[in-house]
Amino acid sequence: MSVEPLPNIDRSTLRERVLRALRSAITSGAYRPGDHLGEVELAGRLGVSRGTVREALRHLQQEGLVTAGNRGMLRVNSLSVEEIRGLFRVRAALEGLAVTEIIARPDRSAAVAALRAAVDELAGAGDDFAAKVEADLGFHVRLCELSGNPMLVESWRHLEGRMRVTIMNRDPEEAPAMMTPGRHAPIIEAIERGDLPGALAVVEEHMAAAADHFTSTRAR
Amino acid sequence: MSVEPLPNIDRSTLRERVLRALRSAITSGAYRPGDHLGEVELAGRLGVSRGTVREALRHLQQEGLVTAGNRGMLRVNSLSVEEIRGLFRVRAALEGLAVTEIIARPDRSAAVAALRAAVDELAGAGDDFAAKVEADLGFHVRLCELSGNPMLVESWRHLEGRMRVTIMNRDPEEAPAMMTPGRHAPIIEAIERGDLPGALAVVEEHMAAAADHFTSTRAR
DNA sequence: CTCCCTCCGACTGTCGACAGACTACCTGCC
DNA sequence: GGCAGGTAGTCTGTCGACAGTCGGAGGGAG
Structure with missing residues (x-):
């Protein structure tokens, strides 16, 4: 019996993958500094629930890629x-x-x-x-x-x-x-x-x- | 018409208050390094939903107060x-x-x-x-x-x-x-x-x- | 024409529930 | 007696829905 192929199973959680996707989208320039990142839009576009997107955004906020604006709305950060x-x-x-x-x-x-x-x-x-x-x-x-x-x-x-x-x-x-x-x-x-x-x-x-x-x- | 008292309204979100409560509980020694922090138990004890506790825990994880163990379970961090x-x-x-x-x-x-x-x-x-x-x-x-x-x-x-x-x-x-x-x-x-x-x-x-x-x- | 009030839309905050995964225990067979 | 298999319990992962709040558009009164 062969035992080689069986490609590595991706054990990462959905939140981690969303996190990487969003981080990549920002660092690649798809979202520009100042752009608004709405949970609903992102969740719909990524095909996941708002809660999952939300956790990823909070993570990015602590990383400094994203910052909170008016009424808790998040946007891509830009430094003075x-x-x-x-x-x-x-x-x-x-x-x-x-x-x-x-x-x-x-x-x-x-x-x-x-x-x-x-x-x-x-x-x-x-x-x-x-x-x-x-x-x-x-x-x-x-x-x-x-x-x-x-x-x-x-x-x-x-x-x-x-x-x-x-x-x-x-x-x-x-x-x-x-x-x-x-x-x-x-x-x-x-x-x-x-x-x-x-x-x-x-x-x-x-x-x-x-x-x-x-x-x-x-x-x- | 008087304009003084009107005590400052606390505009902080529930998540922020839970975050402070948990951070304080850890730094005060109520939870010792290595202790398991279950979402369900904390949510029940604080009287909030799991999602709210979850976000606070993730924040503490990035702060390094909490670290992920087996099966994503979080526990109070301790450094080598x-x-x-x-x-x-x-x-x-x-x-x-x-x-x-x-x-x-x-x-x-x-x-x-x-x-x-x-x-x-x-x-x-x-x-x-x-x-x-x-x-x-x-x-x-x-x-x-x-x-x-x-x-x-x-x-x-x-x-x-x-x-x-x-x-x-x-x-x-x-x-x-x-x-x-x-x-x-x-x-x-x-x-x-x-x-x-x-x-x-x-x-x-x-x-x-x-x-x-x-x-x-x-x-x- | 201007100002104010009201209504509407959009967005985040929070919650409860379902599902999947892993552990530990317990039982039955060898 | 020991081991394999099954089974219950517990924990996190993910989701959809409701509620509160803010900003703006639109209409009516002065």
């Missing part, structure tokens, strides 16, 4: 200039911790290799805007993962939704300037040298530049 | 030793950013005064364990607030639930050693001097000591 500046300062602190812990680890060279693979993906994204975004964020989350500190990853992910709406609030035409291998290589090099102050300075500057980028010429 | 160490390293990074921004602000002396008031509350808590916990966490969240970076506060609060279950997982008898005015004063003094490297070192050491404290003699 001050929030964006603060966001990138927090990211600088978190990713500064990440490089600190990576440099302190014995398997630093393995981390460097993994990071190089991440920038290669960024280089391979070409002109595909969505792929560039994924590769860029993928590099930074990988940075956190390689620190070996799950709580750091958790904290970083808590900011991810806010970053994604910020990215989506801009014109895709002018964003690629930020997401190039050249901007990320210095971080890896400093880690490889074991140059902690240098790595911290590079991360700091990387985030400051990103903050400037996303706070100028806002809203498309 | 590694998670606790990582948690306090992230806190060190965040609160390090806080002191950095406070020192850079022009109204630094006002922040110092506010922080002194916070440690006074800690001193006035006496032997009341719950009051000491509130005053201690109050000091640190105040530190973040005074940075003027709302995103920093948001990130810190995201860790608050995990800290609270960690605190609650220990014997109240031996915790007070951590939460004394003497342990917090050096932070304020370094800020007052404008001594950034000194302040960072103090915060770092404060968090390392706290991590050691909460990873030794675990579980009561």
Whole structure:
């Protein structure tokens, strides 16, 4: 008797799938910042009950992708200039911790290799805007993962939704300037040298530049 | 016609009130880490429907107060030793950013005064364990607030639930050693001097000591 | 023409019920 | 005595419906 095929059964709950669908719809730009997300419409469109959509929306609200407006109505979030500046300062602190812990680890060279693979993906994204975004964020989350500190990853992910709406609030035409291998290589090099102050300075500057980028010429 | 009294109407939703009640029940120790939180039991005890309790529980799950166990059943969270160490390293990074921004602000002396008031509350808590916990966490969240970076506060609060279950997982008898005015004063003094490297070192050491404290003699 | 009142539509808040899944126990057979 | 199979109980997952509230359109009075 054969035992191979039997495709993996999807054991995820409906709520999880709806959550992923909505998150994807927002981060892909199908819903723009400010758009109203009505429970009834979404439930009808997804073919599930309101309660299920509701739970997914509440989850996205805590992720910062969605925010409550008048009368509890939810809409796609968009950050103010001050929030964006603060966001990138927090990211600088978190990713500064990440490089600190990576440099302190014995398997630093393995981390460097993994990071190089991440920038290669960024280089391979070409002109595909969505792929560039994924590769860029993928590099930074990988940075956190390689620190070996799950709580750091958790904290970083808590900011991810806010970053994604910020990215989506801009014109895709002018964003690629930020997401190039050249901007990320210095971080890896400093880690490889074991140059902690240098790595911290590079991360700091990387985030400051990103903050400037996303706070100028806002809203498309 | 008189216009004064008319007590403020509570416009909070039932879900918000249930959320606060459950959060309070956990952080006060009524439910211990590992305890199972059944939707039916809670709904019956609170006199609300399961759906409402469910939403509150999901919120607490994202806060890290509650975690999913077998078959989606939720129980009060408890952190491993590694998670606790990582948690306090992230806190060190965040609160390090806080002191950095406070020192850079022009109204630094006002922040110092506010922080002194916070440690006074800690001193006035006496032997009341719950009051000491509130005053201690109050000091640190105040530190973040005074940075003027709302995103920093948001990130810190995201860790608050995990800290609270960690605190609650220990014997109240031996915790007070951590939460004394003497342990917090050096932070304020370094800020007052404008001594950034000194302040960072103090915060770092404060968090390392706290991590050691909460990873030794675990579980009561 | 303007202002106010009323009615209508839409949306979220909350609830109770049904269904599916897993656990633990209990019984009968080997 | 031990193990397989069945069975009851309990928990979460999901759904549809009712109710309350807010905003706006529309009509009538001044």
